[in-house]
Amino acid sequence: MVEPRYCQTSFRDWQNYVGESMPGRAPVVHYVCPPGTMVRDLMGGLVDCAGKAQGVHPVVRAALMSFGFLFIHPFEDGNGRIHRFLIHDFLGRDGVVPAGMVLPVSAYMLHQPQEYDRVLESYSKPLRTVVSISVDDDEQLTINNPLEASGSYRYPDLTYQALYLLRAVEQTINTELVTEILFIRSYDQAKVAICEVVDxxxxxxxxxxxxxxxxxxxxxxxxxxxxxxxxxxxLARIELAFEAAFAERTLALDETRPL
Structure with missing residues (x-):
């Protein structure tokens, strides 16, 4: 999942943050991750929560596990990819989709980046009102009040994230899957029509x-x-055949859009 040189063999035990920095400027901190000393305990709590949440609505359970993991941020790299994997994994575990099938929720998330950013900020921004930080000249971040901030990391309110994932699953079924199925159908039609011109x-x-x-x-x-x-x-006939095949897809998409 990550470049071997940066692969971790265990959870991080150092302070981390999500942000960006430019030469000659102070870093911009988007999210203050929990202290490294809390990570192993938080991951244990997440695993415990997975068991206790059995029987909860499957999409809500997937939101708890995936966003809970993301906000713990236990690795230097790959947290976002594992976060999206957990969504697919728990939807499969709890029978939302048949075994072996992946509901492409990630596609919806990637196609709606601003909405996804708002979901992350609904947790990260209020957190900044609780967590006091300092950043040194080497861009190393320190949480100045870890005891005061610990409750915000241990007991996050993930209501907004659960509602978001419910909406994302609904839109994936109604939009992403329909779009993909229509694309495959048009692609197959184009192949047949083009082969009638040149095999x-x-x-x-x-x-x-x-x-x-x-x-x-x-x-x-x-x-x-x-x-x-x-x-x-x-070639002119091939281009006409292609246009006809994908024109049906456009018409079908228009029919599936709500008025």
């Missing part, structure tokens, strides 16, 4: 469709040399 090998057919899709239905002049064996007349 080309699968690898070249996939490349051609990819290039047509990237250039909104036409083969760019810069890529024309890749398909010298196709005549201009055949």
């Amino acid at each position: 080309m090998p699968n690898a070249r057919l996939d490349l051609l469709i990819k290039l047509l899709y990237q250039n909104r239905g036409s083969l760019s002049k810069g890529k024309r040399s890749l398909f010298r064996e196709i005549t201009d007349e055949e």
